[in-house]
């Protein structure tokens with residue numbers, strides 16, 4: 001079929017298999033252009049199909065020659081309907097990994113469930129024996145608790161007071177004010193249940209109980225802090241409470257891994273255009289200003305540059321550098337004073353009229369459509385393409 005972008009609200013409901021393959025290939029090429037990493041040999045990535053998780057899988061495979069198992073929740077294609085982009089990303093990743101002689105298998109299903117944890121444990125046992133690294137990169141608006149069957153929904157709300165600030169609809173370029181009402185107590189509990197550390201811990205507990213974790217095992221989950229500007233809706237909002245919980249869970253997990261000298265870390269990553277961040281109010285305006293400033297200073301990084309740096313310059317150094325809270329920081333460039341001062345100044349000036357000049361709205365849009373395989377040079381989007389792509393190592 002001929003596949004064009006079709007947006008609904010903030011998401012794109014179609015994706016292009018060749019474009020997704022190009023996106024993956026670009027990331028593989030980047031990793032191959034860098035010096036190899038002496039790191040893990042067997043890696044499990046939970047949330048492996050898009051964003052930071054996909055970049056983690058690519059870095060593991062093509063940067064460290066690791067065998068990888070990827071877990072994700074993606075929609076397969078149907079006749080006349082495209083798959084979700086993470087499906088096509090994974091198909092392309094596995095094809096390249098297999099060509100390079102690398103082990104790569106995938107599991108598509110709800111990572112929060114006991115069934116998917118069990119299936120993953122069995123696959124590790126059968127094929128890899130033990131794993132040395134688990135990357136936890138889930139971003140989900142809902143979680144069905146495996147013990148109670150209760151379905152929790154996360155929210156992106158401020159705590160205490162209504163928050164009013166500017167935002168941009170990046171599809172139209174309109175900058176306008178939005179107000180987000182303060183959350184309830186229940187919103188906090190729900191958001192922590194979905195995006196906090198409980199499920200991460202359940203994964204590690206399960207894998208440890210099955211004897212699948214190698215000595216010196218490491219696990220890393222991803223977090224975000226960001227600037228003062230977005231604090232009420234991000235770090236001091238409901239999602240921030242979940243990130244606090246995730247960060248605290250790193251210590252709990254480390255304690256439980258003492259006998260195998262295992263360690264759990266949270267890595268604080270940079271703000272980037274992903275399917276998840278596009279859905280957060282205010283953040284797209286911040287990102288479009290941030291990108292402009294970081295590109296001007298030649299400091300811009302995407303997911304793959306971030307994760308390469310995480311592995312090469314943090315995770316596999318003898319002593320892992322962390323901040324006063326024990327967190328790995330790869331948001332160091334974003335958080336630099338000169339960058340943040342400039343973004344704060346541009347924030348004041350941002351209007352529908354000025355944003356195309358002072359912000360990187362085009363860059364934002366371009367990256368957004370890239371997530372779904374669109375806007376890539378060298379791909380003919382008028383041409384018929386086969387949507388029925390399968391993932392070679394899907395279990």
Ligand code: NAD
Nearest residue numbers: 047049050051052072073110111139140222224271272274
């Ligand atoms: P993303 O939407 O690109 O990726 C989410 C992944 O989770 C996908 O692979 C998806 O298939 C998988 N997933 C979602 N629900 C699932 C489920 N129930 N079962 C199995 N898999 C499921 O998101 P992202 O932006 O890469 O976010 C990953 C992590 O990085 C999150 O913890 C996020 O908070 C964090 N982070 C993001 C940013 C940012 O700016 N995007 C910055 C710092 C940290």
Ligand code: NA
Nearest residue numbers: 050051052053
């Ligand atoms: Na991810």
